[in-house]
Amino acid sequence: MQRLGRLxxxxxxxxxxxxxxxxxxxxxxxxxxCNYC
Numbered sequence: 001m002q003r004l005g006r007l008x009x010x011x012x013x014x015x016x017x018x019x020x021x022x023x024x025x026x027x028x029x030x031x032x033x034c035n036y037c
């Protein structure tokens with residue numbers, strides 16, 4: 001159980017950071033797109 005928790009925590013952190021990166025990335029694309037249009 002503890003080993004699963006130790007494996008699970010970095011995966012959750014990585015997923016949260018990845019989702020935040022994607023949101024930032026698409027927000028940046030939308031910003032550029034809105035400026036060009």
